[in-house]
Amino acid sequence: MGLPAVLLFGIPKAKDEKASSAYASNGVVQDAVRQIKQCAPGLTVISDVCLCEYMSHGHCGVARIDGEHFDILNDESVELIAKTAVSHAQAGADFVAPSDMMDGRIGAVRAALDDAGFDQTGIISYAAKFASAFYGPFREAAESPPQFGDRSSYQMDPANADEALHEVELDLAEGADIVLVKPALPYLDILWRVRERFGRPTAVYHVSVEYALIKDATEKGMLDERAAVLEIMTSLKRAGADFIITYWGRELIQWLRG
Numbered sequence: 467m468g469l470p471a472v473l474l475f476g477i478p479k480a481k482d483e484k485a486s487s488a489y490a491s492n493g494v495v496q497d498a499v500r501q502i503k504q505c506a507p508g509l510t511v512i513s514d515v516c517l518c519e520y521m522s523h524g525h526c527g528v529a530r531i532d533g534e535h536f537d538i539l540n541d542e543s544v545e546l547i548a549k550t551a552v553s554h555a556q557a558g559a560d561f562v563a564p565s566d567m568m569d570g571r572i573g574a575v576r577a578a579l580d581d582a583g584f585d586q587t588g589i590i591s592y593a594a595k596f597a598s599a600f601y602g603p604f605r606e607a608a609e610s611p612p613q614f615g616d617r618s619s620y621q622m623d624p625a626n627a628d629e630a631l632h633e634v635e636l637d638l639a640e641g642a643d644i645v646l647v648k649p650a651l652p653y654l655d656i657l658w659r660v661r662e663r664f665g666r667p668t669a670v671y672h673v674s675v676e677y678a679l680i681k682d683a684t685e686k687g688m689l690d691e692r693a694a695v696l697e698i699m700t701s702l703k704r705a706g707a708d709f710i711i712t713y714w715g716r717e718l719i720q721w722l723r724g
């Protein structure tokens with residue numbers, strides 16, 4: 467159809483407290499990357515790199531649990547995230563996309579990829595990923611809602627724009643090739659500021675509830691899906707997006723071709 471790229475998320479058969487199947491060479495994402503590269507060598511393959519789908523507790527990192535209280539251990543998590551990124555590159559991923567928001571993970575992933583000979587593998591960083599109410603259906607599909615607590619200790623406060631810009635700056639300094647803002651419509655100001663301030667390739671992720679809202683409104687006869695989606699996508703481009711991650715990829719290609 468002419469789709470330029472796909473972003474893969476994995477749902478493993480087994481989960482544990484070390485996310486073992488995230489970095490297994492025969493893991494679900496690793497297998498999928500190899501198969502896609504075989505049948506569509508020209509398609510850019512981006513792999514989501516996170517531990518939550520592979521962890522029995524559903525958090526994005528290694529957790530230390532103490533009764534009611536839990537900590538996400540940053541450095542232990544970053545080590546496994548870097549290991550996962552290398553295993554995706556070995557399978558043939560063109561870009562890895564760390565989505566966890568742990569500190570220092572972009573630098574660690576860059577170093578691990580370079581050490582393993584994958585200096586041509588790019589990094590898309592979820593640099594400005596907000597703790598948002600708009601992720602629900604995705605989390606259900608990815609079987610990754612946390613079993614306890616929430617992700618507010620490592621995702622960003624929606625009220626804090628300066629922190630988002632700071633995180634983007636750090637990720638670019640650590641070697642991110644593309645920075646990502648997520649969700650999309652409630653954060654157009656962030657997208658605009660990131661693109662204006664840093665002038666670097668910037669992506670935006672239009673997330674599952676944003677998609678579902680339009681689908682629901684379409685079903686209820688409240689709007690014309692094609693017109694609404696084209697208006698949304700135009701607003702994302704206008705706000706500075708170089709790349710848009712969307713669930714409407716296939717439809718958009720048809721609509722834009724007329």
Ligand SMILES: [Zn+2]
Pocket residue numbers: 516517518519525526565566
């Ligand atoms: Zn995660």
